[in-house]
Amino acid sequence: MSYIEKVDPELSEAIKKEAERQEYKLNLIASENYASRAVMEAQGSILTNKYAEGYSGKRYYGGCDFVDVAEDLAISRAKKIFKANYVNVQPHSGSGANMAVYFSVLQPGDTIMSMDLSHGGHLSHGSPVSFSGKLYNIVPYGVSKNTKMLDYAELMEMAKECRPKLIVCGASAYPREIDFKQFKEIADEVGAYLLADIAHIAGLVVAGVHQSPVPYADFVTTTTHKTLRGPRGGMIISRTEELAVGINKAVFPGIQGGPLMHIIAGKAVAFKEAMGEEFRQDQIQTVKNAKALCNSLKEKGFDIVSGGTDNHLMLINLNNMHITGKDAEAALSKAGIIANKNTIPFETRSPFVTSGVRLGTPACTTRGMREREMELIADYIEIAIKNAANDRLLSETSGKVRELCSRFPVYC
Numbered sequence: 094m095s096y097i098e099k100v101d102p103e104l105s106e107a108i109k110k111e112a113e114r115q116e117y118k119l120n121l122i123a124s125e126n127y128a129s130r131a132v133m134e135a136q137g138s139i140l141t142n143k144y145a146e147g148y149s150g151k152r153y154y155g156g157c158d159f160v161d162v163a164e165d166l167a168i169s170r171a172k173k174i175f176k177a178n179y180v181n182v183q184p185h186s187g188s189g190a191n192m193a194v195y196f197s198v199l200q201p202g203d204t205i206m207s208m209d210l211s212h213g214g215h216l217s218h219g220s221p222v223s224f225s226g227k228l229y230n231i232v233p234y235g236v237s238k239n240t241k242m243l244d245y246a247e248l249m250e251m252a253k254e255c256r257p258k259l260i261v262c263g264a265s266a267y268p269r270e271i272d273f274k275q276f277k278e279i280a281d282e283v284g285a286y287l288l289a290d291i292a293h294i295a296g297l298v299v300a301g302v303h304q305s306p307v308p309y310a311d312f313v314t315t316t317t318h319k320t321l322r323g324p325r326g327g328m329i330i331s332r333t334e335e336l337a338v339g340i341n342k343a344v345f346p347g348i349q350g351g352p353l354m355h356i357i358a359g360k361a362v363a364f365k366e367a368m369g370e371e372f373r374q375d376q377i378q379t380v381k382n383a384k385a386l387c388n389s390l391k392e393k394g395f396d397i398v399s400g401g402t403d404n405h406l407m408l409i410n411l412n413n414m415h416i417t418g419k420d421a422e423a424a425l426s427k428a429g430i431i432a433n434k435n436t437i438p439f440e441t442r443s444p445f446v447t448s449g450v451r452l453g454t455p456a457c458t459t460r461g462m463r464e465r466e467m468e469l470i471a472d473y474i475e476i477a478i479k480n481a482a483n484d485r486l487l488s489e490t491s492g493k494v495r496e497l498c499s500r501f502p503v504y505c
C-alpha cells in the first residue's frame with residue numbers, strides 16, 4: 094500500500110483514476126506530454142522541504158549546499174541543450190517567465206506588439222483578461238487572411254507604425270515554423286526588445302527540428318512541460334549578461350519568493366534526458382506524426398488551417414463539418430480522444446464555443462505511436478466528428494481507442 098493510499102484514500106483514488114485515464118485515453122492535447130519516471134521521482138523528492146530564496150551560492154537561507162547542486166545542474170544543462178549563455182530556471186510557470194521579462198525591461202503603459210490570442214498567441218502575451226493586457230499597451234498582430242501564416246512584411250509595417258518597446262513572437266496554436274531571424278530584423282529596425290516564447294516548440298528547438306531563437310532574441314522563455322517533457326514549470330534565457338541581471342532580479346525578489354527546488358531538480362533531469370539521441374528521435378517523430386495525421390485528415394475532407402503543419406500541432410477549421418469546436422471536443426472525448434476546442438484565425442464564435450479544434454502529437458509520440466497509428470487516429474477522429482450525435486458509435490470507437498492505447502503503454 095502506498096503512503097498516499099494510507100494517509101488519504103480519497104485523493105489516492107483520484108490519482109489512480111487519473112493514471113488509468115492517462116493510460117487508456119488518447120491524448121492529442123498539443124501542450125501536454127508524459128514526464129519520465131525519473132523526472133517525477135525528482136519532483137516527488139525531499140527537495141520539496143527546502144527554502145532557497147536567492148541564487149546558487151547567494152542564498153538567504155542556510156543548508157542550501159545540495160539544492161545548489163540541483164540548480165547548477167539544471168542551469169548548466171539548459172545552457173548546453175539550448176546553446177545559451179544566461180539561464181534562469183526558477184520561474185514557476187511559462188506565464189511567470191513572461192511576466193519576469195516584461196518587468197525587467199518595461200514600465201506599465203509601454204507598448205508590446207504580440208500575437209493575438211485568437212490567431213495563436215498566449216494569454217500572457219497581452220490578452221485583456223491577463224495581467225499583460227491590463228498593464229501594457231498591446232498592439233496585436235495576426236496571421237494573413239489568405240495564407241493563415243505570418244506575413245513578415247506586414248509585421249515590419251506594423252512595428253514601424255506602433256514603435257513597440259517589446260515584440261513577442263511565439264505561440265500556443267500556430268502550426269507553422271516561426272522565422273526568429275526575421276523577427277529580430279523587425280525588432281532591430283524599430284529599436285525594440287525581442288522576446289521569443291517557445292513554450293510549445295522548445296523540444297523541437299533542442300532537437301534541431303525547428304529554428305532556434307537563441308542567437309536572435311533578447312529573451313527566450315519556455316515552459317518545461319510541453320514538448321520538452323519535463324516537470325511543470327518555466328525558464329528564461331537572456332542574450333547578454335546585463336539582461337540576465339535584470340531577469341534574475343525580476344524573478345526573485347521581483348515576482349517570486351522561494352524557488353521550487355524539487356521542480357528545478359526535475360528540470361535538471363529532463364534537460365539531461367533531452368541531451369540523448371532517444372529524445373532527438375522522438376522530437377523528429379513528433380513532427381513526422383503531426384504531418385501524417387494532418388495529411389490523413391485532409392484526405393478525409395478536413396479543413397486544416399494554413400493547409401498543413403511544420404511542427405507538433407495542427408488546427409482544424411470545423412466550419413465545413415458543421416460542428417463547433419465545443420461539440421467536436423465533446424464527441425472526441427466520448428470516443429476516448431482528448432483534444433481541445435480552439436479559436437481559429439478570424440474567429441466568429443466565442444472562446445467557449447469556437448470553430449476549431451487543436452490537435453498535437455507530442456504525447457502520443459512519447460508513448461511510441463508512429464505514422465501507422467496516425468492513420469488509425471485520423472479514422473477515429475473522422476468517425477467521432479461526423480457522428481457526434483451517435484453515442485453507440487462513439488462508445489464503440491472509444492473501445493478501439495482503448496485497445497490502441499493499451500498497445501502503447503505510457504508507464505507500464
Ligand code: PLP
Nearest residue numbers: 186187188215264265290292316
Ligand atoms: N506561453 C505559451 C506559448 C504557452 O502556450 C503557454 C501555455 O500553454 C504559456 C506561455 C504559459 O505557460 P503556463 O501555463 O506554465 O503559465
